[in-house]
Amino acid sequence: MQRFILRRFLQSVLLLFVLALVIFGLARVSGNPADLLLREDATQEDRAHLMRALGLDRPVHEQLYLFLAGALRGDLGDSIRYRKPATEVFFERLPNTLRLLPLAMVGALALAIPLGVLAAVYRGTMIDRVSGAVAVLGIATPQFWLGIVLIYVFSIKLGVLPSSRMGGPSHYVLPAITLGVFLVAGMMRLVRSSLLEVMGSEFVKLARLKGLSQTVVIWKHCLRNALIPVTTLFGVYFALLITGAIVTETVFAWPGVGRLTYEAVIFRDYPLLQAIILLKGIIVLGVNLGVDILYAYLDPRVRYA
Amino acid sequence: MKNARTGATPGRAAPRKGETMHTRILVALVLSGCLAAGVGVVSAADKDTLVIALDTLGGQIMDPIMDTRAPHAHYHAPIWDSLVGFDLEKGGIGPGAAERWELAADGRSWTFYLRKGQRFHNGDPVTAHDVKFSLERVMSPESISSGAAALRRAVDRIEVVDDLTVRVYTKGVIPQFAASLSRAVFMEGSVMPKKYIETVGAKGFRDKPIGSGPWKFVRSIPGDRVEYEAVTYPHWRGTPQFKRLTLLLVPEQSTRLAMVRTGEAAIVSVGPEAVKEARAGGMKIVSVPGTMQAVYQFWGLYRPEAKASPLNDVRVREALSLAIDRQQIIDHVMGKEAQWPMPFAAFKYSSDMTVPRWEDWSRTALRYDPARAKQLLAEAGHASGFRLTFWNTALPGTPFMVPIGEAVAGFWEKIGVKVEMKTVEWGAFDPMGRGEQKGLVGTASMYRTAGRPEPIPRYATTFVSKGVQHLFGDPQNCPVLCQEGDKAYEAVVAERDDAKRTAATNRMIELVAKSWIAVPIIEGLGTWAVNPKGVGYFKPIPGRHEFGDVTERMPRPEQRPWP
Numbered sequence: 071m072q073r074f075i076l077r078r079f080l081q082s083v084l085l086l087f088v089l090a091l092v093i094f095g096l097a098r099v100s101g102n103p104a105d106l107l108l109r110e111d112a113t114q115e116d117r118a119h120l121m122r123a124l125g126l127d128r129p130v131h132e133q134l135y136l137f138l139a140g141a142l143r144g145d146l147g148d149s150i151r152y153r154k155p156a157t158e159v160f161f162e163r164l165p166n167t168l169r170l171l172p173l174a175m176v177g178a179l180a181l182a183i184p185l186g187v188l189a190a191v192y193r194g195t196m197i198d199r200v201s202g203a204v205a206v207l208g209i210a211t212p213q214f215w216l217g218i219v220l221i222y223v224f225s226i227k228l229g230v231l232p233s234s235r236m237g238g239p240s241h242y243v244l245p246a247i248t249l250g251v252f253l254v255a256g257m258m259r260l261v262r263s264s265l266l267e268v269m270g271s272e273f274v275k276l277a278r279l280k281g282l283s284q285t286v287v288i289w290k291h292c293l294r295n296a297l298i299p300v301t302t303l304f305g306v307y308f309a310l311l312i313t314g315a316i317v318t319e320t321v322f323a324w325p326g327v328g329r330l331t332y333e334a335v336i337f338r339d340y341p342l343l344q345a346i347i348l349l350k351g352i353i354v355l356g357v358n359l360g361v362d363i364l365y366a367y368l369d370p371r372v373r374y375a
Numbered sequence: 376m377k378n379a380r381t382g383a384t385p386g387r388a389a390p391r392k393g394e395t396m397h398t399r400i401l402v403a404l405v406l407s408g409c410l411a412a413g414v415g416v417v418s419a420a421d422k423d424t425l426v427i428a429l430d431t432l433g434g435q436i437m438d439p440i441m442d443t444r445a446p447h448a449h450y451h452a453p454i455w456d457s458l459v460g461f462d463l464e465k466g467g468i469g470p471g472a473a474e475r476w477e478l479a480a481d482g483r484s485w486t487f488y489l490r491k492g493q494r495f496h497n498g499d500p501v502t503a504h505d506v507k508f509s510l511e512r513v514m515s516p517e518s519i520s521s522g523a524a525a526l527r528r529a530v531d532r533i534e535v536v537d538d539l540t541v542r543v544y545t546k547g548v549i550p551q552f553a554a555s556l557s558r559a560v561f562m563e564g565s566v567m568p569k570k571y572i573e574t575v576g577a578k579g580f581r582d583k584p585i586g587s588g589p590w591k592f593v594r595s596i597p598g599d600r601v602e603y604e605a606v607t608y609p610h611w612r613g614t615p616q617f618k619r620l621t622l623l624l625v626p627e628q629s630t631r632l633a634m635v636r637t638g639e640a641a642i643v644s645v646g647p648e649a650v651k652e653a654r655a656g657g658m659k660i661v662s663v664p665g666t667m668q669a670v671y672q673f674w675g676l677y678r679p680e681a682k683a684s685p686l687n688d689v690r691v692r693e694a695l696s697l698a699i700d701r702q703q704i705i706d707h708v709m710g711k712e713a714q715w716p717m718p719f720a721a722f723k724y725s726s727d728m729t730v731p732r733w734e735d736w737s738r739t740a741l742r743y744d745p746a747r748a749k750q751l752l753a754e755a756g757h758a759s760g761f762r763l764t765f766w767n768t769a770l771p772g773t774p775f776m777v778p779i780g781e782a783v784a785g786f787w788e789k790i791g792v793k794v795e796m797k798t799v800e801w802g803a804f805d806p807m808g809r810g811e812q813k814g815l816v817g818t819a820s821m822y823r824t825a826g827r828p829e830p831i832p833r834y835a836t837t838f839v840s841k842g843v844q845h846l847f848g849d850p851q852n853c854p855v856l857c858q859e860g861d862k863a864y865e866a867v868v869a870e871r872d873d874a875k876r877t878a879a880t881n882r883m884i885e886l887v888a889k890s891w892i893a894v895p896i897i898e899g900l901g902t903w904a905v906n907p908k909g910v911g912y913f914k915p916i917p918g919r920h921e922f923g924d925v926t927e928r929m930p931r932p933e934q935r936p937w938p
């Protein structure tokens with residue numbers, strides 16, 4: 071078990087190193103931040119001074135060395151735009167995203183599971199088709215558009231919910247729905263397919279032969295097993311949405327990590343972008359490592375594979 | 376059919392003992408949650424707080440030496456006064472923290488006389504020592520302020536004459552020096568507290584900034600908002616009518632529009648395309664005249680490799696201007712939120728130039744006359760048109776430049792020019808315009824000039840051979856037009872007599888106007904949607920899109936209702 075954990079850990083470190091190289095290169099392909107910071111009439115001298123002040127006048131290999139050396143010490147550099155440590159900027163915004171995500175995800179699960187179960191139990195019926203259509207609609211509806219429609223209906227027309235920004239509980243409703251609708255669709259389809267698979271298992275037939283009611287068979291025996299892949303997907307979504315809620319955070323002026331990522335790209339804030347991607351990478355790898363270890367603990371076949 | 380044992384219909388769960396109760400409790404919880412969350416929550420900002428929602432807060436760094444672009448004038452201006460201020464009615468420069476200033480007889484030093492009785496938010500008086508310290512801080516190596524390098528080039532030394540008088544010695548004669556210390560240009564003139572910064576350090580200052588402006592800093596939440604509190608004493612810029620000011624960062628325009636309609640914000644920045652919608656929702660529109668000028672310009676025509684270009688014939692260049700129906704662009708692309716332009720980089724509030732003369736000129740010379748355009752093309756030997764590469768781009772804050780560029784290309788196509796339009800992001804285009812400009816030689820591009828009190832610095836950037844863009848020529852390739860441009864510019868900056876400098880500026884403007892190398896398309900307006908229940912009637916400063924220097928003069932709705 072220890073060897074398994076060590077192997078997984080080393081793989082994660084290697085992956086982080088590759089990620090650092092890739093993001094360092096990709097950030098620089100997008101152009102030079104000095105060009106966005108300078109005013110139109112800035113001279114070459116102004117540009118040179120700004121490049122010096124930002125540390126961008128050094129050769130790329132030197133910048134890479136400084137970046138990697140700093141990263142090993144936990145120093146990911148200063149944000150060009152915010153003029154303070156990039157990690158500090160990231161962790162200032164992270165709690166805002168973390169406040170929104172659980173609500174969206176729990177809400178999505180609360181809808182996706184019953185809908186998925188109904189679709190599986192009533193497979194091929196109108197209920198299944200309607201729930202399938204709901205799923206397609208959820209995936210196909212642009213979050214941007216949905217957010218604006220929700221604001222129009224609930225803020226402008228009905229006047230019952232605030233249009234945007236962080237605040238009291240009411241401020242969470244519209245962004246959570248916007249974010250959740252997308253999740254509902256994917257999760258619902260997964261619950262359906264997973265449940266159908268489980269429903270064909272021998273132990274389910276046995277349960278039915280024992281005279282257990284349909285409700286007990288489905289909700290107690292089948293669903294427990296069917297939810298395993300959903301739980302995995304849940305974890306993946308959670309990690310993805312930490313920086314992936316860009317559209318929702320932009321529409322609702324939510325000062326989270328998603329919008330920060332977008333701003334870092336737009337402003338070519340290399341250090342901030344590198345920090346965000348690396349820190350997110352650490353979070354994702356950490357979650358995956360935890361899941362792997364848990365799986366290995368639960369299923370010996372995994373650790374001996 | 377019901378299940379005999381459980382009483383449930385097939386495929387449905389029979390309610391267990393207690394399940395109904397659980398369901399009821401759950402429903403009650405959900406409902407109460409919704410009620411707690413939702414009922415009556417579209418709360419307009421409280422009446423003592425002026426809320427303005429903006430599309431950007433720049434770097435949101437509370438230090439004048441640490442931001443480089445225009446948003447500083449939104450969020451820095453409430454806290455810090457500028458050494459040179461605005462003419463609030465006409466636009467252009469006016470008294471600021473310095474109530475007056477004068478240029479020495481030799482033209483190499485400027486003396487600024489500070490207002491009496493100014494103080495910082497901690498009670499310390501504003502003195503000439505603070506002004507000297509502030510200018511030196513802007514020029515310091517750690518400064519990334521957009522004009523720091525220009526100030527370093529311009530300033531020789533700074534001398535404190537007495538507590539209320541400071542003298543700045545320049546490296547040569549720089550007639551526009553005072554204007555560069557106004558927020559009408561950039562933030563270099565911000566007056567910062569010497570004693571306080573020396574005590575708390577740069578970080579302490581950024582965390583808890585103080586200035587001498589009409590609003591005191593309360594807190595800044597990165598990516599979300601900046602909050603201020605009004606000073607409680609009379610301020611020379613105007614004593615705020617609201618107790619608090621909040622600047623919100625709301626990047627999405629539809630959301631900003633929703634906020635102003637629901638009363639969550641009193642004022643929001645909008646683009647010209649949103650004006651109609653805002654008006655339909657009962658909002659007032661405040662249009663700020665002369666905030667920018669959209670232009671097109673030709674690059675590197677003086678270079679040997681561009682010698683064969685049809686664009687080297689001035690008749691062709693004039694024809695391209697005559698082909699453009701500017702009124703159509705104003706009415707349909709800009710939704711009437713634009714004006715007829717003045718000559719390049721000139722506005723109605725510009726100083727050192729004869730404004731009425733150039734208003735007349737632009738009405739006639741920039742007319743729409745496609746017949747004359749075709750005639751000029753034919754006279755130049757291009758009756759069947761020619762190929763033209765046109766870089767379409769939008770500078771930050773003016774996304775509507777791209778549709779303007781598309782309209783311009785369309786008008787050019789109508790007179791037979793085959794336009795190859797390349798639409799590129801500003802960040803990709805900007806580096807091409809610096810240095811050798813190899814990729815741009817012999818092509819046209821969209822460009823912009825921001826509203827500024829004096830046109831000549833912009834002419835230096837664009838036309839002088841040592842300037843950044845040097846559209847007339849560079850030091851190695853300086854044809855007649857380039858030499859004339861350099862001479863005209865030198866004549867302006869060497870002239871200390873106001874009337875003679877105006878005449879020299881007029882000559883420079885004329886030279887550029889008749890070259891048709893950089894041609895104005897429209898004059899843009901800054902547009903804002905205002906909820907009349909949130910703030911009373913106010914007037915913006917012509918040429919200043921940002922409201923950082925206007926908020927202190929904004930009345931409450933009941934004090935001055937909207938007409």
